[in-house]
Amino acid sequence: MFEKFTEKAINVVTRAQQIASGTVEPEHILLALVQEAKGISLKIFKSYNIDFETLKDELNITPVNRNQGFSDSSKVLLKKTLDLATASGNSTVLYEHLFLAVLSDKKSNSLKTLEKLGFDVQKSGLLLEKLVQRKTKRLYHPEIDDERESKPQTVTDFDSKESSDVFERAVSKLSASNYEILGTEQILSSILEDKDSQLSRIFAKFGVTYENFEEKLANIQSRQAEYEGKQIIFTPNAFRAMGLALQTAKELGSSVVKPEHIVLGLLKTKKGIAYEILKELNIPDDDLAHSIIKPIEKQMPETLTILRLAKQEARRLGKSVVGTEMFLLGIIGEAAGVGSIVLSELEINIKDARNIVEKLVGFGNEYFDKEIVFTKRAKRVLEKAWEFAKKENKERIESAHMLLAITTEPESLAMKALELLGVDAVEIKEGIKKHA
Numbered sequence: 001m002f003e004k005f006t007e008k009a010i011n012v013v014t015r016a017q018q019i020a021s022g023t024v025e026p027e028h029i030l031l032a033l034v035q036e037a038k039g040i041s042l043k044i045f046k047s048y049n050i051d052f053e054t055l056k057d058e059l060n061i062t063p064v065n066r067n068q069g070f071s072d073s074s075k076v077l078l079k080k081t082l083d084l085a086t087a088s089g090n091s092t093v094l095y096e097h098l099f100l101a102v103l104s105d106k107k108s109n110s111l112k113t114l115e116k117l118g119f120d121v122q123k124s125g126l127l128l129e130k131l132v133q134r135k136t137k138r139l140y141h142p143e144i145d146d147e148r149e150s151k152p153q154t155v156t157d158f159d160s161k162e163s164s165d166v167f168e169r170a171v172s173k174l175s176a177s178n179y180e181i182l183g184t185e186q187i188l189s190s191i192l193e194d195k196d197s198q199l200s201r202i203f204a205k206f207g208v209t210y211e212n213f214e215e216k217l218a219n220i221q222s223r224q225a226e227y228e229g230k231q232i233i234f235t236p237n238a239f240r241a242m243g244l245a246l247q248t249a250k251e252l253g254s255s256v257v258k259p260e261h262i263v264l265g266l267l268k269t270k271k272g273i274a275y276e277i278l279k280e281l282n283i284p285d286d287d288l289a290h291s292i293i294k295p296i297e298k299q300m301p302e303t304l305t306i307l308r309l310a311k312q313e314a315r316r317l318g319k320s321v322v323g324t325e326m327f328l329l330g331i332i333g334e335a336a337g338v339g340s341i342v343l344s345e346l347e348i349n350i351k352d353a354r355n356i357v358e359k360l361v362g363f364g365n366e367y368f369d370k371e372i373v374f375t376k377r378a379k380r381v382l383e384k385a386w387e388f389a390k391k392e393n394k395e396r397i398e399s400a401h402m403l404l405a406i407t408t409e410p411e412s413l414a415m416k417a418l419e420l421l422g423v424d425a426v427e428i429k430e431g432i433k434k435h436a
Contacts, residue, residue: 004082006352008095008422012036013078024070026077027059030102030110033095038346039422040131041099048119058113073108077101088132092355095422096128103128131420160256162197166190183235184266184274185217191259199259202291206283216277237272241265250382252293253301253397255389260292302337303385303397306330311372313357318364323375324406324414325357337399342431346423356417377412381405400432 002010015032016024035052037045045051070078081101085093102110103125115121167182169190174182192200192210203209234242245265249257266274267285278288297304307322310330314322331339332350374382382397384405389397406414407425415425 253303339399
């Protein structure tokens, strides 16, 4: 029977056995529910000023015998719990199903005692039913419908020393030319000019040096490849590349944009003079990008691990879209960061979280070679995590920043999953604060 119970539900049953020290009665299960209550369930009990000691005194339980096991009444209650889980479309039994089973036994001493203490059975039951009700499965991702965009980025986000030095050299090159607008070619030339950097050494392995890049650049007669829209401080392609650089920095777990992120942004645009020169030099995009990312991966930034795990979870469900709920699974799966520790302390495990996420988004049938994309809401969470990291003057985005950022999106699938698991934003924030 108990193989379908989530960890939280199992904890209630175990606690009831400890309280009973013998035959487990429905009253022991109710006491265990109060003692193990968290999140919304805890708020329900608190709203009626019901705690363990108050309820224990009111129930005044007298042991009938000292036999181990469950009384017939408790067995009926547990069977009712399984029926409620099935009726709500859940493949697992949640804490809330046990709670509902207690509230549905109209003739029990437990319910009479709760009502005596002013507990509103109907109101609480409706709330619990809403929490456990299975969501409709969809082949599309619910967060795709979110129309709000992430806030636009500006060059003030490129405030790492390395990037500042690159732009300083690029502006100097611009002053020496006949151009007034910074393009991808000045940016990449300035990156290559730092011959002692790890990035320049990676380029050298592909046969790209400052000298041969400048030689190719000298032969460029037109900047037409840089212009595809309105002229701004950067050329349109350079501006696009900088936006991609910023997004790449976040996805690689950095709260500052470094030259390697800029190069990766340039490669992602697949346009502009710098990119054309690299193609003329027969540089394979993917190999160069992999060589740049490999040293970053060796540093094992938490967010990079989380996002990689989030993508794996999406693929497992046949999805090519990563939403906030996949971020949540990634945080739990990362296992070592503060975010994962906080969730573990709140008794959230990967098995239960996966079950809830599967109910929220269902299974897809998208091909595994399709490019993974983030929902707009997921991008906002990443943006907020970036802001939290910068506020703390951290060079890397950590799992705690990711988890805290999720709480800023109350309508996200991640928060819905957490609520169904019995955890709310306040508990998460307090947990993160405790580990700060």
